[in-house]
Amino acid sequence: MSMEPDWARRPAWLNGEFLDLGQARISPLDRGFLFGDSVYEVIPVHAGRPFRLPQHLQRLSRSLREVRIPEPLGRDAWSAVVQGLVDRAPWSEVSLYLQVTRGVAPRDHAFPDVPPTVFAMAGPLHPPGAEQLARGFSAITLQDIRWRRCDIKTTSLIANVLGRQAARDRGADEALFIRDGYAVEGAATNLFVVHEGVAITPPHGRDLLPGVTRDLVVELLRGAGLACEERPVPQAFLEQADEIWITSSTKDVVPVTRLDGRPVGSGIPGPLWRRVHALFLDWREREAA
Numbered sequence: 001m002s003m004e005p006d007w008a009r010r011p012a013w014l015n016g017e018f019l020d021l022g023q024a025r026i027s028p029l030d031r032g033f034l035f036g037d038s039v040y041e042v043i044p045v046h047a048g049r050p051f052r053l054p055q056h057l058q059r060l061s062r063s064l065r066e067v068r069i070p071e072p073l074g075r076d077a078w079s080a081v082v083q084g085l086v087d088r089a090p091w092s093e094v095s096l097y098l099q100v101t102r103g104v105a106p107r108d109h110a111f112p113d114v115p116p117t118v119f120a121m122a123g124p125l126h127p128p129g130a131e132q133l134a135r136g137f138s139a140i141t142l143q144d145i146r147w148r149r150c151d152i153k154t155t156s157l158i159a160n161v162l163g164r165q166a167a168r169d170r171g172a173d174e175a176l177f178i179r180d181g182y183a184v185e186g187a188a189t190n191l192f193v194v195h196e197g198v199a200i201t202p203p204h205g206r207d208l209l210p211g212v213t214r215d216l217v218v219e220l221l222r223g224a225g226l227a228c229e230e231r232p233v234p235q236a237f238l239e240q241a242d243e244i245w246i247t248s249s250t251k252d253v254v255p256v257t258r259l260d261g262r263p264v265g266s267g268i269p270g271p272l273w274r275r276v277h278a279l280f281l282d283w284r285e286r287e288a289a
């Protein structure tokens with residue numbers, strides 16, 4: 001009987017080579033490991049098509065620039081890595097993960113003069129099922145203890161990890177972070193609140209990740225002539241919301257029907273969520289055509 005873990009055969013790519021994930025080796029002196037000195041992307045793939053690949057690669061470039069890690073690959077080389085993983089992936093829906101660390105060097109906070117470590121892997125994507133969507137997600141609110149550059153997609157995610165676990169410990173699916181009295185985003189999702197018929201999402205800025213899914217939902221709402229505003233969301237709006245949605249690459253757009261143990265609006269997925277979810281699925285179908 002093989003003792004190999006079930007992920008060992010997943011396709012991966014490390015520093016220029018495709019290999020099985022179980023074969024990938026990274027030094028303990030890698031700064032991603034020692035300092036969380038690294039950035040990443042997660043890209044879903046539906047029907048063989050990476051979701052908004054240019055936007056994800058653009059955000060990766062921006063994250064690299066902001067943390068001063070040199071861009072290790074050009075756009076075409078990234079696209080070839082992505083395509084190679086998609087081609088090797090046995091699943092119909094795939095989640096791609098890309099990570100760049102500042103590289104391997106004896107431990108010292110200041111930058112070493114070494115090449116970045118570049119790693120990518122593919123895994124199965126498990127978007128929320130129909131039953132989960134019909135029930136909706138539950139969320140808790142939590143004070144945001146993260147740093148002041150949440151716009152950079154860094155792997156230094158301990159506050160997000162603790163937030164998501166606090167949600168799990170209370171039987172909930174997601175933690176929504178509150179900073180200075182405003183709701184900013186979830187532990188791994190962006191946030192929309194429907195207040196007096198208007199979908200509101202916090203604006204881009206240093207308090208939240210500029211979500212690729214969030215931006216598409218804003219586009220879809222506006223394209224359909226539905227009211228959507230990008231402005232700060234006071235915590236009170238969450239408590240009085242008719243609807244709350246969270247968005248992410250792996251979850252699409254999901255209704256939150258319970259917040260801190262109380263029903264959101266009528267406690268079932270709302271009419272505006274049903275509309276935007278349908279628009280989202282239509283958009284994906286058009287993209288695949």
Ligand SMILES: Cc1ncc(COP(=O)(O)O)c(C=O)c1O
Pocket residue numbers: 042160185186187188189190208209210211212213214247248249250
């Ligand atoms: C903190 C945070 N906010 C928002 C998102 C959603 O971003 P995207 O839609 O680009 O996946 C993520 C994604 O994982 C995240 O980690």
